[in-house]
Amino acid sequence: MKREMKFRGLPTCKEKDELDYINFDRDGNFAVGFYEDGYIIGKVADANDEYIYPEFWVAVDRNTVSLYTGLKDKNGREIYENDVLQCTSYTYGNGETGKTSLLVKYDEMSAGFIAGPYMLGKLMDIRKCEVIGNIFENPELLEGKQ
Structure with missing residues (x-):
């Protein structure tokens, strides 16, 4: 399988x-494309x-550069490294559902x-997850979880 190589x-x-x-x-406030030396x-x-001559080039904060995983969440949104996923998990026995937030x-x-x-994409059903933010713009999503 060929994965699209891009960054934000x-x-x-x-x-x-x-x-x-x-x-x-x-992708929201992020620039998306190839990454080279701070751009x-x-x-x-x-x-x-x-x-x-590229279509555009944008200087970016090197600390916020994240690689595209090649996967999309349940809503079709691209998943990048440093995204926060909210995933539905099932409790054994009574069948109740719960949600957990995970950092990519x-x-x-x-x-x-x-x-x-x-x-x-292998041990987790990505169809039960959605991107709810990222650690750069929404650090509060993981407070107390790291």
Whole structure:
């Protein structure tokens, strides 16, 4: 299976007018595209033997750059590293449902993305999860859970 390689990061520029002028691919407040040395870069708009010109480039905070997992939540929203997922879990016996919030991280040991103790897409049913935020804009979603 081929996974789409893309990243997202929060722009360092916070001026709304300037950000609107740049016209970059977005996921909420994040710029989305390729990542290179502190910039999220759009697809190639023009190129020849002397230059390559991308559709856009946006300086981003390196600490907020996150890799796309290749998966989507139950609502079709793309899941990135550092997203917070709210997942429905079932209690054995009485069949009651509960919800738990999990942070998405890359795990080098398994060479894959995990949410809490679960491997995304393999040991966890992603169809029962939805992205409810991320650690950069919504750190309160994980308070007391780390």
